[in-house]
């Protein structure tokens with residue numbers, strides 16, 4: 001009934017999980033090309049279509065349709081348009097397609113009728129397998145997009161820390177002319193800035209005023225420092241500037257905290273395994289240094305071990321000095337809490353686990369972080385008890 | 389002591405420890421979010437906490453008709469890590485299937501590793517409920533839609549998904565959060581506005597229940613698509 005009579009006529013094309021179907025307006029299935037019964041291959045075909053490229057099956061379908069004299073295919077699934085055009089037919093997109101509804105409503109029986117699967121249960125099993133596979137990939141994609149944000153924020157945090165250090169140093173230097181003893185009494189930059197912002201002149205460092213700032217047991221030291229200070233008097237013009245600088249620093253420190261919180265939440269989402277093993281902030285810094293998750297995951301773990309110690313490595317190559325034992329990962333308690341002579345080995349162990357975690361985040365999505373972390377913690381504990 | 393059946397697949401357990409809602413565990417020995425496993429006469433149940441799940445809260449508040457039944461195919465929008473979904477999976481049983489959609493990668497990953505891996509009747513989908521076409525290939529026509537997406541346009545989302553996925557005569561259950569839709573209106577008016585939208589979208593309203601004290605500022609609406 002098909003033949004030449006239909007020359008130039010239109011046909012509906014419907015994509016399903018089991019293959020591609022061509023139907024007439026009255027839901028007659030005139031052609032079909034089935035995918036192999038394998039979730040991976042199905043997924044690969046669907047991905048090609050989504051990217052606007054025809055799969056092997058799609059090209060085969062279009063070839064058959066063209067041979068039969070169909071020139072235009074009707075679809076309601078817009079995202080197929082590019083792939084179909086790529087395979088060589090005209091495409092018309094409609095809002096609702098009866099044939100598509102028909103296929104969707106009867107997909108399990110169609111799948112069984114065309115022997116794509118043995119029975120309905122098998123159809124659902126296959127469909128679930130495809131969903132899990134696709135969802136795992138989608139999660140990874142979403143994660144790597146978040147990974148780009150992490151790198152930006154980690155860089156920002158880095159710059160911010162440098163600036164905060166420089167500016168805090170400036171504040172200490174200038175205000176120190178007036179109250180040199182405070183620098184020693186308070187080593188936390190943020191608290192130092194807070195004191196200058198709120199109290200200004202040293203004469204305001206009273207127990208009541210300090211009490212309001214909730215500084216805990218630091219108050220005593222600060223008070224005794226202020227009692228017989230050797231500093232010069234503070235001009236009111238200088239005081240104004242210093243307090244304003246200090247206020248800005250305090251707010252930058254708060255901003256820094258929010259940035260760190262952001263990094264933590266993104267890292268836990270984007271690189272869950274690496275975050276558990278490294279801690280989210282170190283995870284972000286490693287990603288930043290490596291230039292992305294994929295790159296970090298593909299590095300040999302001996303490179304991960306010294307990531308961030310490039311200068312020292314360069315120096316050792318030029319001068320024959322000892323190569324560095326650790327880079328950024330020195331920040332991890334598993335390394336820095338160890339006695340110096342054990343740190344090299346600890347760094348190697350940690351780097352190996354970080355590599356495994358990064359690979360899981362980049363490639364498999366398997367949740368192995370907690371187990372890796374447990375091994376590190378156990379090991380650290382054992383060593384701590386042994387060295388007593 | 390013997391479990392009292394409230395709806396097909398939903399039971400009330402009574403013991404010295406008190407009363408609890410429960411569903412029959414489809415995967416005996418396995419728990420998913422800290423619920424209790426209770427075995428009576430060789431059958432294992434999972435307790436169902438109304439403070440953790442809006443559907444359980446609705447049952448406790450006197451839900452008249454249970455839309456879910458054994459063998460149902462269900463599209464679950466806003467599935468998160470699958471707390472409620474695990475009980476949906478119990479109720480529909482091996483012959484049923486639930487497709488769980490959420491747009492947040494983290495909970496969906498937890499859904500895969502926690503629930504979907506162990507249950508053949510759960511399929512995870514990372515997707516935006518506002519764009520049903522993007523997951524149309526993975527989800528067939530379904531008997532019911534369960535929506536708990538905490539989005540301003542809940543009813544609109546349900547209607548759009550119903551157009552693509554819901555069989556005629558199929559049911560929809562929609563959690564409405566009065567606050568996320570409009571902070572300035574009284575809760576009742578927010579619920580009514582959403583209910584009205586469902587009606588305009590071709591649904592018949594079966595019932596609507598406020599969920600306090602289990603879930604503040606929330607109602608659960610049960611509706612049926614007119615055939």
Ligand SMILES: C[S@@+](CC[C@H](N)C(=O)[O-])C[C@H]1O[C@@H](n2cnc3c(N)ncnc32)[C@H](O)[C@@H]1O
Pocket residue numbers: 440441442465466467468469470471472473489490491492495515516517518536537538539
């Ligand atoms: C209140 S929680 C759902 C809790 C879950 N129903 C339960 O009882 O176990 C709401 C969920 O909806 C998801 N969500 C919000 N907007 C969404 C959208 N447009 N598409 C998909 N999921 C969405 C959120 O990520 C969140 O996980």
